[in-house]
Amino acid sequence: MKKFNDPTSPQRGAVCFTFDDYHGENWLKALPLLKKYDAHVTFFIVGEITPEKLSVMKQLRAAGHSVGLHSLLHGDANGPDGVEAYFEKQVKPQLDICNANNFPIRCFAYPNNRHDDVTDPFFFQYFDYLRAGVGKTKPVPVYPVDSLPEKLVLGGSGIGTYYNSEVSLLKEKLAHAAETDTLLVFFSHDIAPGAEHIHMPLEWLEELLQYARSINLRVVGAEDLATI
Secondary structure, three states: OOOOOOOOOOOOOEEEEEEOOOOHHHHHHOHHHHHHOOOOOEEEEOOOOOHHHHHHHHHHHHOOOEEEEOOOOOOOOOOOOOHHHHHHHHHHHHHHHHHHOOOOOOEEEOHHHOOOOOHHHHHOOOOOEEEEEOOOOOOOOOEEHHHOOOOEEEEEEEOOHHHOOOHHHHHHHHHHHHHHOEEEEEEEOOEEOOOOOOOEEHHHHHHHHHHHHHOOOEEOOHHHHHHO
């Protein structure tokens, strides 16, 4: 497998690691590891934006990471009530609090990965990047780094034991992104030692970050995509 480990060579390709829901304490504990590898990731916040939660969001962004929204109640954006009613009930309350606190938001992750050709144009009125999962069995989409559009739906696959992840196969995907100068996206939830189910084991994250550095692959947040 080809490696781009010459420190004088340019970085090629990129990966977005994204983390959903809200695991504020463990996310903050992961910041030193992310800093160690100069890695930026994206955190998508679910639920009411309380002062405590807003404080964590500010700490995450101050550390160089992207912060987006994930809805108030984790409902489907393409549900029976329609996208406008969904936005008013589940997203606008979060967005209003962020705006009132001078904390701009540019990205949103669809709960349960539910979206369609109606929700995407509607949400692009408010956000530049929309993250949606592609399911366990579908291939991970990749996007050419040199032609990323200003508005983009980022399709990603899950990392965790629930998703039958294997670190060796994840590394192969990272290598392919570096070799082809493309962007790929992953999602998980909590970050903790020995984490299982839909969560990211801290040990896996470090191994993947270490490998990304060895092949000169950028590790970027959604808010970085316009400038890579």
